[in-house]
Amino acid sequence: MSDFSDLKQACYEANMELNALGLVVYTFGNVSAVDRARGVFAIKPSGVPYADLRPADMVVLDYENNIIEGVLKPSSDTKTHAWLYKTWPGIGGIAHTHATYSVAWAQAQRDIPILGTTHADHLTEDIPCAAPMQDHLIAGDYEHHTGIQITDCFRERRLDYAEVPMVLVGNHGPFSWGKDAAQAVYHSKVLEEIAQMAFLTLQINPEAPRLKEALIRKHYERKHGPGAYYGQ
């Protein structure tokens, strides 16, 4: 009997939800869930089809990438997750996909501009696209450096990971996070919706203006912060 049954179950369910939402084909994605009290996270094993996945297959590691429990190899992106958990103490889950519209913006190396209230309901900033990595970092510990690439992007742009729960890694694809693994998956889906809407908006009107500040504030505050009045 595993000491990490609940953590692995939550991780498993979030991975299956990623698939059910149509955000991944084959094994092109992964979700992890963290247990802050014990300093470990569970993550999907590498390259295992969703149809074959079981909760017990989840791999448990610490923030230094040491395997604590599990017989399968963890996701090849594990070091990126570990770095984000280590650097950003407030996140409880991380999701990574190759969802179509999110990847298209990442490949275009463009931030997704905030154009409407669907975006502002979730964050007040353009969704950042982190610049591609320098060659010497790629050749080194690549997945670890992908984590640094993300946190550097946020530091340089003075973004708060608690307010901007998603990023595009240039040329690669999206990562998102949240209070737990389920919310990380939710943010992956929201990002894909926003990415498609922004694409279409700029096709219809290449001069479509950025959402004005008063609307950004209003919609975000409807859902977040002390005056929030959305939900039960």
Add this chain to the structure above:
Amino acid sequence: MSDFSDLKQACYEANMELNALGLVVYTFGNVSAVDRARGVFAIKPSGVPYADLRPADMVVLDYENNIIEGVLKPSSDTKTHAWLYKTWPGIGGIAHTHATYSVAWAQAQRDIPILGTTHADHLTEDIPCAAPMQDHLIAGDYEHHTGIQITDCFRERRLDYAEVPMVLVGNHGPFSWGKDAAQAVYHSKVLEEIAQMAFLTLQINPEAPRLKEALIRKHYERKHGPGAYYGQ
């Protein structure tokens, strides 16, 4: 036992249909149904997933936004619905979504031009996109002002809400209405189809002309008015 069982049931079914038609992800939408004789309407509760929704969860309010029955908080857009019911006595139901193509046109701040008979089968005008709200109104009673934004748009453009059963709120998304909640949802779906067709048409031919007046009249009158001969 509720005095409003039938109203709440109709409201519930229309909300579930909105979801079944693929017009919403998560809780990004809401439908209401009105009982004109009693001066009340039922609306979806705020932020409750469709899978968990039950007819009894619908919230009943009067046109001044007083809760008449219900334990959950009503949709955050409730005041917009209330204003529309109060101002336009002929509507029986209202739907609001963040459907992809409809939102794209709203974010592009463009009216959807009437380009073909699918559009003319339902209305004879371009689908209006209401201009974004002024900042002092956003900061105030926002959802109430969204209702005013819609009715002002119709008054200024001399549009008849009985003939144009849908609108895009600039930067936000679509609202639609009808003789009942089911027809409001129907108009949301029709709007999304028209929005996609118009997008594709202008991609193929940016100079595609507006539908000529004789065809607009003919198609509309096939389905509406004294000489209508569509349907049973």
Add this chain to the structure above:
Amino acid sequence: MSDFSDLKQACYEANMELNALGLVVYTFGNVSAVDRARGVFAIKPSGVPYADLRPADMVVLDYENNIIEGVLKPSSDTKTHAWLYKTWPGIGGIAHTHATYSVAWAQAQRDIPILGTTHADHLTEDIPCAAPMQDHLIAGDYEHHTGIQITDCFRERRLDYAEVPMVLVGNHGPFSWGKDAAQAVYHSKVLEEIAQMAFLTLQINPEAPRLKEALIRKHYERKHGPGAYYGQ
């Protein structure tokens, strides 16, 4: 017991297939099937949802639009079907949809150019878009004139309806036909696929050339005519 049970059954099945293929929303489409020996055709009733449709609901008419059997009103497009059956003796079924990409080309008032072998497997010509109707014809017997609009287009362009089993009616949408109602529906689906592929091709490369004549001939003759070697 109906004398037209088989005809009505074939018509019913073709209508249901149109819906199953995702070519229609609500009641935006119709299929008919003809019995040449008896000079009658069966068609979908007007405005009846697919979920409620039964084989017995199909309406049987002659080519002069006299109802031979049926209690419901036939499709509002019935006179278009009747004219085509009367004018083109070789067709056994007709389908009409408002499928998204087909409608977009019709609204753009553009022929769909032959750009690849998927198109050439089915026809050797660009898919014609008939010019919008003159105003005095619209004001008159509109659906009858829509039929004439289609046959005039084929006569003026010297197209053979046996070789070009589909057309776009400008500003409106597609009609297709075939040896029977099932093949008419098949051609509606093929048209929608070709319409989407051609749209995407020209987005990728606005200068994409027309398919060369040798390939057009080769692919068409693989599937049609004396030397055909496709299928069993």
Add this chain to the structure above:
Amino acid sequence: MSDFSDLKQACYEANMELNALGLVVYTFGNVSAVDRARGVFAIKPSGVPYADLRPADMVVLDYENNIIEGVLKPSSDTKTHAWLYKTWPGIGGIAHTHATYSVAWAQAQRDIPILGTTHADHLTEDIPCAAPMQDHLIAGDYEHHTGIQITDCFRERRLDYAEVPMVLVGNHGPFSWGKDAAQAVYHSKVLEEIAQMAFLTLQINPEAPRLKEALIRKHYERKHGPGAYYGQ
């Protein structure tokens, strides 16, 4: 009892998977599987709907297109498959589709540029689009020449079929291959995803740069070669 039961079963399953993945409509596609020890391959029969297909229907041929077992006519593209098996000894299965985005690039006569890591996870080169065939070859043994068209393209561009498991045949559509039929189908799906992502990327940013060499190498080597660390 067939001597080729296993081969035919594998071929059947791969064809059904092609359909389940949404890569084909009607019968617009085919997959084959080879038995290198016996010098034969099994392929889908021509024009048989997927719903009616049974493992026993697969047709077995040698590389000279002689039927070894089977009562149905093999796919009209059989000679293309035979040539590829004969010329490229390392492939174990081949798939051909008319998938929408792949066909669009083929019709546009454009290579699909390598723009991101989804592409680099599978191959390090742009996906080649073979130039349309010369007229005298089309008029001759067309499907045989399609095979030559593909292998000539690879020879002229100095591409290795083991590293580039897919191609677009100009004006026609994609072929893909792999160690077995299942992997050939996998590559068809991957190609369609890459084709859609590249289309969208260039719509968002027509100047989107090619993926840099260091990232191409890194992602490919994560999944392939001696240092691969993806999967179990």
